[in-house]
Amino acid sequence: MSTSPETRTTRKTVIEAHDIVKRFGGAVAVDHVSISVGAGEIHAVVGENGAGKSTLMRILAGILTPDNGGVSVDGAVLEPGAKASLEAGIALVHQELSLIPEMTVAENILLGATPTKFGVIDSARQRKIAEDALDQIGVSVDLNERVSRLSVALRQFVEIARAVARSPRVLILDEPTATLTPAETDYLLNMLQRLAAKGLAIIYISHRIPEVFRICERATILRDGKVVDNLIIAETTPNAVIDKMVGRELKLDLQTRRVANPGAVVLSARGIRAFRVNGIDLDVRAGEIVGIGGLVGAGRSELVRAIIGVDPRTAGTATITVDGQTKNIQGYGSAVRAGIGFIPEERRTEGLALEMSVADNITLPNRAFLSKGGFLQRGKITEFATRLAAEVGLRPPEVGRDAGQYSGGNQQKVVIAKWLGREPKLIVLDEPTRGVDVGAKAEIHRLLRGLADGGTAVLVISSDLPELLELSDVIHVVRDGRIMGTLSPDEANERSVMALAAGEKVASSS
């Protein structure tokens, strides 16, 4: 633990977490973390995907109980459990939207704290409180509209209103701007500063360093669940923070990045339109890694899913060319048969059958040639799975184990291994390292690079900018389901990508 600069802040500490540890099965998500935030302070918690930010916040909010350490507000140690934390005035805006779709805005804002008279909902007060909360954050939504009918951005603000409505002492926001446009973001940041001015202690999580530098007073930097540093923003620079976040590899990898000499076009998409995809042209060449950047909600997932036929297209065509022959991609089935492999965004719900063995999971896309006359060939499967497990560096390489028993990173390796066996001509990855620890992440990167060098065409979506910059031979930046710009390796950097993603015409200097 580095020098905690409490000494150098005049603020009165409101919330303090001491020596927090949280394990998920084997993986340590939060590793002896201490953090304290004062009244009126906006405190940043930054770190790469999977650093442990959300987990730590869920612990502060009493939703997760730590394996070690405790949380105290105004010096009083909290009982475990969400209720105690709520009563102590800790309000958390979740990273994932956590609203009840069929309930109205007003009901959602007061969910769990509905005002009642003799058990009967006091709708007058409910509206009043909800209205006030929305006023405080200066957003106007129809209180009676069902949340399922709101845009993601509006949902995000409703979530914040819900936190504010509890008139908290501590307000925690976990990547609140991830789904917001620059204008909305700007608005949110000003709002937070106003709230802080009222004496609220705010913990702010974001992957966007400029935001942190704009509103935060201090930053706690997490890596692999550990606190690597605790800085006073005024005394540091964005680069310093990023270096601390990602450690050494980033620079190294960035140096080892090299422009590929791409071969023939493998995937060619023209005029793709679909739900939240508004006309996209895209080519991916053999041996090339094409990156797709943008903010969450930009429609990147929808875009690739529409191209390869996972989700329905409303317009446009996509073709895949394998040794001279060009095939149209009708449905997803045809795409797979044509030699496309797809690693989806949601590993747990879309990528793996968690209670089936690694071998079974690897067999699934390869069932055709792992079976003869409709019968599975056990021996061949085990041998095949073991080979691939080794190839992706699965640890431990026990293919008989349930996939669910592996850590996020290893699970992701299994998802990739599923496809390697087919020697795909094109491999599409949506957030391939989300929630994957740094080590596994590096291995996955090496793997992808290796595939590309082997002549496979690779299409990668990533919200993780360093990763995107490191991997991609060319980056398309998507916003509102359109490609806003295409960057070559030497044009591409955090700012240029962000500028396009956020839709800023001219990049503002920093």
Add this chain to the structure above:
Amino acid sequence: MKNAVARRTEGRAVILLILVVGVIAVQQPIVFNAYGVSLARVALVGLVALGLTLVVLQGELDLSVGSTLALTGVVVASIPDLGLGIIAGLVTGVAIGALNAFLIVVVGVNSFIATLGTLFALRGLAFVMSDGRPVRITDIDSALVFGRELLGPITPRVLIFILLFVMLQFFISKMRAGREFYAVGGNRQAAIDAGIPVKLRLFTSFMLCGFVAALAGVINTLELTAADPTAGSTVLLASFAAVIIGGNLLNGGRGSLVGTLIGAFALGLMQVGLTFAGADREVQDVLIGIVLLVAITTDPNNLRALSRRLQGLVRGKTNQQA
């Protein structure tokens, strides 16, 4: 229009009801003249469905309602003092609900399986207690009074049905505990995070469901002056049908008692009409089967998903939970 229907979960139930009413108006107007009878049938189909709806709203199921009805009936009839019997019966129902909830919430059994077990066990208990014979109420005359029409052709059953609907509707729409059923069914994790006592809510819904089934058992027994251990054989599927046709989503979180009520009306009136027409029982089964199949294969969400798959571009939002 199509959207409006798709939005309101009760959409299809309304359409069906309109159809049924239309056909009846032409074919069997007597169904309306004898509205007392028709209401009684609706109450017969709908009462248990009201309780079931509460459970379904939370994304759970209760298969044991039929057996609960039978068992409580036997309890009521086997106790000489009618008043005491009724109370005992209702208590039994609540207790059964608590047992189901315990298995589901505390032990962690999937509700479908847990209530499948109690479905068998409770029916068995009813048979054991009644020795497999109908049990006649001792104090028949007071029971007979119950069966009589109160105001005009309105029997106590109908009155209770209406009262229960109003009360449950109030509970589910105006009271915090009831309203939070939607949260439990709509996004359980979020409900837990928001500090809603999810387990308590589950217990509440199952106990209410048990209570309503028991109430139906009591009413049957009083109206018939005897309890039949084989009773309720047709209840589960009938009320299940009313719930489904009422547009309640089995995943929970979407649906309403109003929908169930409309579903019950559609089914009840349909049955009465067919009875007046002297249609074979089988014909009724087939018709209800078809209605069910149509209702479920045209669930608004699937329709939306389907239409998106077909010509795509449904403007508006995706409902993550749906």
Add this chain to the structure above:
Amino acid sequence: MTESGTQLKAAPPNGAPVEGIVKRQGSVITWIASRGIFIFTGVLLVFSVIFVNGFASSVNIIDVFHRASAIGIVAIGMTFVVISANYIDLSVVAQVATAGVILLALSPTYGVVGAMAIALFFALLYGVVNGVSVGFLKANAVVVTLGTTGIGAGILSLLTTGTIYYGPENGPIDAFGDARVGPFPLSAFVLIVVAVIASIVLSRTKFGFMIRSYGSNKQATRLAGVNSGGVVVGAFVLTSIAAMIAGFVLAAYSNTAVATMSEGFDFRALAAVIIGGNSLFGGRGSILRTFLGVIFISVLSNILVLSGFSFAWQQLVTGAVIVFAVALDALARKAEKR
């Protein structure tokens, strides 16, 4: 269910606990539960042999198999629907009767083989209608099969008007019903053959593998390029074919068939599947478990009758056993999660 609420609970939006790298060896209860049905069946058999006189007699074993055959074949078929995470096929009630009635009613005119062919046609019809509604129209299996039962049973009853069809004495069907393989009735032999085939299909073939995989994660299975709708149709078709065979066996056993011959088969079959310890969340499960579940239930009712218990007690005990079995299973899961 296309997305059963309960499954939703099984895998909540966030915070789904993930098992550690090192699988903790579960508690005693885990051990028992994972082998539950094997232990219970064993204990019950030993108990019966020792304490229930007449149980071990060859004639009685035949009766046990008579109890087990038809329902067992249905349960084995239904295992496919259960493992594909679709809970239950209620329409087996109508399907078994349809097959039985067709066999006895039509074989005089079309011959046994002809009748069987016609029965097969209807079995496939049921399977496809159920499967398409669930697999492609994404409708809830419970409701769909509830609907198809109503339609099918209604029509069957309309057409047969309650007639009890019976085959000629010592006709081929009667002969089949009385036939023995060694000490066992032919129907037991059919049950075992069906079980073996089903077991091979489920555990060894590509198709069975896809059903298991689909049951354990629809989305992942689809994204692996599997025609998931087709898999569901397959599962329902297999269930229907099994129900048809069960109809034949049941009809042959008593050489009679009537529209109401299979009342209660839906939940009784499911009970056998569940007591066998197959997971209703789909994915996990085996035919052997179902088979043992059937043997367990059949032996249980058999010894209850042998011991002079009334029908009422039989129901009560069966229900209690189901509750006990599933509660144990649930507790075991919890223990595993810890």
Add this chain to the structure above:
Amino acid sequence: GTGGTDDAGDASADGYNVYALLPQGNDQPYGTNYLKAMNAAADEMGVNLTITNAEYDAAKQANECSVAIASKPDGIILWPAAVDTIRPCLEAAKAAGIPVNASNSDVLPEDKDLVGTYTGPSNEEVGRGAAKLIGDVLGDAGGSIIIIQGLSGNSTAIDREAGFRDELASSYPNVEVIGQQPGDWAKDVALTVTSELFTSLGEENIDAIYAVDDTMAAGAIEAMENRGIDPTTIPVVGTGNTELGQPNVLSGKQYATLFQSPVWDGENAVKYIVEAIEGNTLEANYFMPIPEVTKENAADYPAEW
């Protein structure tokens, strides 16, 4: 009859409107033939019938009863789904001035005054008849017997068994019932439980079998054959003289049955409701003759169902 006049304007001024509230119909063999005869008789006498089937669900029948009363028919034929549960229906009909006759299963004594008459078999009598047959064939020595019951909770099954046991107790003290199991009206179930009863009680200890209907009797007989017992050595008595049972009686495998005629049942239900509507004085009961059918006279009684 009162009912007749105030319905004069009805679409069917030509004949009486009658509701037949039945617990079974085309879904059971007996009901099917009962309906056939009933409809035939109705056509003959110009009666328009509306028929319901409550599937032995008392609550459903109660509602169908009120439906019937609401449509103000001239008369109602009631075949109770469960006799204990029909009092309210009868009272309502009386209040509405609609004559009601009971058919096939008689109402309870205390409800007798609420019905015009009862037509059909006396299920107790059927049971007694069976008891006589068994008692007599076993002779003074008596013996031990088993009962294959009908569907659990079914009132016909209950009444027959009650009459049977009552008659044994009063007239054949030496005949003892040593076991019973429900055969659910189904041959296959009867087959299994009979066999199991043989196993548990010992083949040598069972001197006769009372199967509450012929379908189940056939099951009991097949059970014996499967066990290599000659059915003629253990007298089996059933009920119905059905198409399934009669061949067994003829061949002597089934010692005897009691001929219950759905045709008589259906016909007379219509015949006497008309009498009731026209206000003629009726006796309390018109019992169906229940001839004993044995190998000797079976030929004279062709099976009806």
